[in-house]
Amino acid sequence: MSKAELVRRYVLFLFGLFVNSLGIALATRANLGTSPITSVPYVLSIRFPLSLGMFTLFFSLLLIAIQLIILGKRFPKQFLLQLPVIPIFSVFIDLSMALFWFVDPQTYPAKVCSLLLGCLVLGFGVFIEVAANVVMLPGECTVKAISTRWNTNFGKTKVAVDVTMAATAAVLGLLLFHTLTGVREGTFISALLVGTIARLFGRLIGAPVQALLKSRQLSQA
Numbered sequence: 001m002s003k004a005e006l007v008r009r010y011v012l013f014l015f016g017l018f019v020n021s022l023g024i025a026l027a028t029r030a031n032l033g034t035s036p037i038t039s040v041p042y043v044l045s046i047r048f049p050l051s052l053g054m055f056t057l058f059f060s061l062l063l064i065a066i067q068l069i070i071l072g073k074r075f076p077k078q079f080l081l082q083l084p085v086i087p088i089f090s091v092f093i094d095l096s097m098a099l100f101w102f103v104d105p106q107t108y109p110a111k112v113c114s115l116l117l118g119c120l121v122l123g124f125g126v127f128i129e130v131a132a133n134v135v136m137l138p139g140e141c142t143v144k145a146i147s148t149r150w151n152t153n154f155g156k157t158k159v160a161v162d163v164t165m166a167a168t169a170a171v172l173g174l175l176l177f178h179t180l181t182g183v184r185e186g187t188f189i190s191a192l193l194v195g196t197i198a199r200l201f202g203r204l205i206g207a208p209v210q211a212l213l214k215s216r217q218l219s220q221a
Contacts, residue, residue, distance in 0.1 A: 008213050009132045016128025017085070018092050023122025023194075025096035028052065029103040030114035032186030035122065035194065036162035037139040038093075039169035043182035053094035060086040063138040067145040074148070081135045089137065115186045122190070123197025130198065131209045139165075162191045 001009075028034040034042045041055035048055075064082055068075055105111045129137070136144065139161070147157045166187050173181035 005214060006134070009134045012209075012213065013129055013132035013134050014088070016125050016132060017089055018096075018125075019128060020122060020125030021089065021092035021096040022099075023118045023120070023125050024093055025100045025118070026103065026121055027115050027118030027186060027190055028097070029100050030105060030111045030118060030186055032111050032115050033182065033184035033190070034187060035190040036165040036169075036187055037137075039166050039183055039187055040172065043169045043172045043176065046182055047176045051094045052097060053090035053092075056093055057086055057090040060089075060138040063142045067138075067142055070145045070149050075145075079136075079141050079145075082138050082141055085135055086138060111186075115189060116193075119190055119193040120197055123194045124201055126194060126198040127201035127206075130202070131206060131213075158195075159191075166191070 024035060024038055028038070028042060033039065038052070038056065041052055041059045044050070044055045044059075045052040060082070064079075067079060103114060105114050129135075140158075143154060143158045143161050146152065146161065147154045166183055169187075170180060170183040173179070173183060
């Protein structure tokens with residue numbers, strides 16, 4: 001891989017990261033729950049005076065620690081790339097939440113529309129990150145660590161991890177608020193839709209995006 005292509009992939013990844021944060025913000029503003037990976041930081045951000053982005057940073061560091069425990073000496077060096085990425089992602093999340101300050105749907109159909117739009121944007125962001133193929137976020141790295149350690153299917157492991165995240169957030173909500181807070185139908189809708197949307201974008205425009213990333217004409221421009 002040429003240096004020019006590598007630079008393009010990292011630029012695309014950062015763009016995908018920002019799109020990802022926009023989708024998270026839209027889904028969160030719908031007030032129907034947020035994506036499973038964001039559910040624990042979201043519940044904590046409701047209770048304590050720190051932003052969703054800051055709690056996402058702390059939660060991501062916890063996930064990296066879990067990966068280290070699971071893999072030990074088998075922890076891949078490329079997983080260290082998570083460390084410079086998570087502060088950027090955290091800032092993007094807070095920026096996106098601020099950009100969409102005006103999104104406050106009052107009726108249930110409006111909430112659903114905001115949630116579905118968030119899932120669409122988030123799915124596109126996930127597609128871009130996967131297409132860039134340079135760094136995985138802590139959620140995906142944790143799934144990869146588990147599937148590597150116990151030789152499990154990545155897709156099924158991701159579902160199990162998502163369910164665990166949502167269940168953990170639900171328990172936190174019950175402990176902190178004595179009622180189910182932060183985890184609602186939107187959490188499960190997001191879990192079902194985002195991956196499907198990302199795969200759909202992959203089938204529709206995956207090949208052209210990869211061709212553009214590898215284009216020598218761009219390198220010579």
